[in-house]
Amino acid sequence: MKVLLSWMRRFAPIEGDPAELAAAMTDLGMVVESVDTVGATWNGIVVAEVLGLAPHPEADRIQLVQVDAGDGQPLQICCGAFNMAVGDLVPLATLGTVMPSGLEIARRKLRGEWSNGMLCSATELEAGSDASGIMILEPGLPVGQPLADALGADTDVLFDLDIEGNRPDALSIIGVTRDLAARLKVPFTIPAPAVPEGATRTADRASVRIDDGELCLRFGLRVLDGLTVGLSPTWLVQRLERSGMRSINTIVDISNYVMLELGQPNHTYDLGLVPDGALIVRRGRDGETMTTLDDAKRTITPADGVIANAADEPIGLAGVMGGASTEISDGTTSVLLEAAIWDRMSIAKTSRRLGLRSEASMRYERGVDPDGVERALDRFAELAVELCGATVASGRVVADGNRPTRSPITVRVSRVNLLLNTALTAGEIAGYLNPIGFEATPTSDNELEVTIPSWRPDSSAEIDVVEEVGRHHGYSRSGRRVPTSAQGGRLTPVQQARRRIRRSLLGAGFSEAMPNPFLAPGDLERAGLDQAAISLVNPLVVEESVLRTSLLPGLLKAVAHNQSHRARTIRLYELGRVFGPSDDELPDERELMAAVEAGFSPDDAGPGRTAAEAAVRLVHRIAGELGLAGLTIVNRARPGLHPTRSGEVMFRGRPIGEVGEVDPEVLERYDVAGRVAWVQLAVEPIVAALETIPRYKPLSRFPSSDIDLAFTVADAVAATDVARTLRKAGAGLLRSLDLFDVFRSPQLGEGRRSLAYSLRFQADDHTLTDAEIAQARQSCIDAVVKAHQAELR
Amino acid sequence: MIDDLTLLTFESETAAAITGAASASALRDVEHAALGRDSRLVAARKQLGSLDPEQRRTVGKVLNDVRERLTAAVAARHDELARSERTAQLAAERLDLTEVPDSVVVGHAHVVTQTWELLEDIFVGLGFQVAEGPEVETDWHNFDALNIPADHPARDGFDTIYVNHGSPGSTLLRTHTSPVQIRAMLAQKPPIYVIAPGRVYRRDTADATHMPVFHQIEGLVIDRGISLADLAGTIEAFTEAYFGTGFSSRLRPNYFPFTEPSAEFDIQRPDGSWLELGGCGMVHPNVLRAGGVDPEEWSGFAFGFGIDRLALMKFGVDDLRELYANDVRLLTQF
Incomplete structure (x- = not known):
C-alpha cells in the first residue's frame, strides 16, 4: 500500500521526520518498505513558453525550439519531441538542474546547434506516465515560475507499506492515517463530503434487490447526471500515479481515488444502458456467460456473485470486474454509481477461478468496512461535481443483505x-x-x-x-525476560541416535545428501522396487508427483549427477523419511538411513574390492560404533539389489535393513557407471538398541590361548552360520572369533571354499589347562563338521 | 712381567685402537684382544701372585687403573658407534612426507544439518526439549487446530501439497512445523518448552530463495504467566547465542492466525542493519484449546523461522537450489 504524506494530512495533522513516521508505522505493524521524497527534484524546472519552432539543419529527429524562460529572451533548446506548438507552455529544465533520474542538465552542442536546457516529458518529471512527448502545461501559468509552484505540487513523501492480512482497514489512506494519528496522539477526522444534491431523486431512478444476503452484505447506489469526462487535474494525476495507478480520465480516476482513500471499491454503469436503473444481486447460474470490461467472455458458476439487470441478465461479476455492456463511453450522460460489500470467500473464489486479481478484489477478499458505503458514495459524488460538473440526484439507495452487527x-x-x-x-x-x-x-x-x-x-x-x-x-515496552524451563533441555534418544549414526557415517567418509523426496512415476520401477506408493494430489510437475518409499532412487540420481561431473569415488548418505500406503489416519512414515558408495569397477578389480564387501564393512562399522551387538547379515536377494550380492540386515531377530550391491541393470537405468555399494537401515530399531546401556563385564586376569581352525565348507553355507556354530560350541570359553582368511581353489572342490578362523579361549577364574583347550577345540571342530558338512583342513 | 714403559705403550696403543674401531664388531675385536681372557693385561694380572705383597699392591693398582680406563673408553666408543649407526639408519629411512597424497576422505554433514544441530544445541541450552512430528499431516493438525479453519483465506497463502490418502483434502505435506505444537500439547501436559525442527513442503517453484522442500524450526513455550516479555527475552537470548554478541532483536506487530498478539522478529546486525528472521507471538487461545490446554490457566508463546536461510547466510551460499543439488563439490566445502 503506497501512502502519500500529503494525502494523510487531509485527515490528521501529521508532522515530523519521515523516517520517524516510517518507524512509527513499522512499529504499529504496517511495515514501511521504503520512504521516498517525490516532487523535490523539480528544483531548476520552470514554466517556459514556446516562441518558435524550426527544423534542425543537420538532424531531422531533432528540432530547434526557441523558448522564453521568463526573462523575455529567446533561448534555444534542441528537442527530440514534436508535440508542441508556438504559444504552448512547457516545463524547462534549466542549466544545472539535476533531473529525478540523476541526469544533470548542461549546455551542449547537438550536431552543431547549442541546446541551453531540456524540455521535459511527464515521465521525465515523474509527474505521470506519458512519455510520448513534452508535457504541455495548462495555459495561463506565469512564464518563468518554478514548476512546483505553478502546479501547486509541493514535495511529498511516499511511504510504501506492507499490510498484513488482518488489517484490511490499512488498505486505505484513512486506515493508515487513523493508526498513525493514534500513535502520534493527534486528532483524526474524516471530513464529511459536501454533496450538492439536485432535483431528481435517486430512488426514482435506480433500485437494487439483493437475492442472496450471504453473498451481498450491503449494496449502495447514487445517480450522477451531466458529467463531462475529461483529463484529471495535476493534483489528482500525481496522487494516483505516485500511488502506483495510471491516470485514465476523470471518472476512472475518481473511482480509484475513492478506493485508495477510503478503501471502498466502487463501480460505475452507464445508466442509459441499465433499464430503469434496476439491479438484481444474486448468485450466478450454470450456463450463464457475460463479457467483462476487458472484453473477455466469462463463464459464470453458482459460486460467483453477479449483478443482473431487470431482464435478469448478468451485467457485472460481483467485486471482481464490471461488464462491457454497461461500460461508460464518450456518449454517457448519466452514471449509476455502485458501492457494495461482498462476502469475502465468494470474491476470493471467483477471482482465483478466473485469474482476475484487482485492487478491488484484493480489498474485498480481506474485508471492506460495511459502514463505509454511504461515505464512499458521497465522496465520489463530491469529486464528480468538482471535476466533471456532475449533478447529483438526491439521496442514496442502499440495500442491506446480511449486514454484520457489532455487539460489545x-x-x-x-x-x-x-x-x-x-x-x-x-x-x-x-x-x-x-x-x-x-x-x-x-x-x-x-x-x-x-x-x-x-x-x-x-x-x-x-x-x-x-x-x-x-x-x-508498543511491543518493546513489554520488556524482556527469559522464562525458566522446569524440565531441563535435552535431546530424545532418537535425536541422539541420529547424531551417532551421522557421526559414524561421516567418520567413514560419507557426506550428507538431501535428495528430493518426490519421485517421478516410474522411478520406483526403474529402481526395481515395488510401485505401491502415495502420489500427490496436486504436484507442481509430474516428475515430482510420487512420495518415495525408499532412499535408493534419490541417492542414485545424486550419484549420476556427480558422475556427470566426473567425480570418481562418491560416498553419500541420507537420513530421511519414506512414506508408504497404510489404512491408518496417516501414511506409514518411517525414518531411514542409507549410504551409497560409487566408483567400484565392474570387474571386481582388487581383492576385497567389490562394492558388496564395502557395503558390508560399512554395516559392521556402524554396528560397531553404535554398539549394535548381535547384528547379522543374511544372504537374501533384495528388490533393486544384485540378486546374489545382497542381504538383509538382522537385528534382535528382525530385519532392519538391507545391504549389498545395487543391481547392475538398475544402475544402467539410472545412468550410473561402475558398481555401487548400498546400505539402508531403519533408524527406529537402532534407537531402541541404544537405549540399552551396555553393562560392565569384568576383565579376566588369566592368560588366554589362541588356536586357528580352517574348514572346507560349501559356498551355500554362510560364513556367519559357521561362526555362530563356533560361538555356540566354544560356549563359555570362546572370547573372540575372527574370520581371517577365505580362499577357493580347485583342490577344495567345486562350490567349496576354505574358511579360516582364529579363536581365543580364556576363562574368568583360572588358567586354562592344555586338556581344557584341546577339549574346547575339539568341540568346535565337531560342531562345525556336523552342522555344515565341513571338513577340517 | 710388564714394565711401566710397556704398560704405557700398551695402553696408548689400545686406546688408539678403540678410537679407531670403525664398527661395533671391530670394537669387539679390540676389546677382546686388549681386555679379554687371552690379553696381555689378564696375563699380567696372573703374574701378580709372584710379586711380593708391597709390589703386588702397587702393580695391581696400576693394572686395574689401566683396565678401568680402557673399559670406559670401549664403552664410550660403543655409545659413539651406536649413535652414528642409528643416525645412519634414520638417514637411510628418509621419507618425503609431502609425497603423501592429501586426498583424505572426510565426510561432511549437510549445511542444513549443521545449522539444525547448532540450533538444537542452543535451545537445549535454554532448557528446551526437541519435539518431532510426521511430515505427512492431517489438515486438522496443519490448519484447523492452528486457528486456520477450512474457509480461512490464510490457507491459500500456504500453497499446500495434498497427498492421495484418506478422504480428499484430509492429508497433506505439512506446510510448516507448527502442527508439532499441537502434537506436543496433546502429548504432554504443561509446562511445555519444546522446539521442533523439521522438513516442510510448499507448492513453490524452486528458485534462488524458494524450494518446495525446505526446513523450519518451531518453538513453543506453555507455562503459567507467560507473557510477551518471555517471548522477547527468549528471542533475544537465542539471537545472542546464535549470532553472537553485538546482535540484538526486536519484535514488531504482524499477523499469523495461530498467534495473537503476533509479531515478526528482526535481528539487528552490529552495523545497524536489520534482518527479518521469522514470525512469533502469543499462542492464540483457540490453538491452546485445540491442544487441550485451558487458556485461562496457561499462556504461551511460539516462534518459527527457516533453517535453510540461516545455512545460506552462515556459509555464504547465494542460491538455495545449490544446497539440494547434492553435488559433492559443494557438500565437501563445508
Missing part, C-alpha cells in the same frame, strides 16, 4: 496485563483503544466493554483487543 465484548485488564507484561489501568487501555475506533468503556477496575469497529472484520474476541493494546502501547 468484555476485556479484562488483568488479561491484558498478563499477556503484555504491563501494568495498565482500565483507563489507559481505553486511551489506546478509542482513537483507533475500538469504543472502550471501563465498567470496573478490571473490565472494559469494547465495541469493535466495523472496519476490523479480523477482530471479534478479547485476545484481538489485547493485540491492539499491545500494538499501540
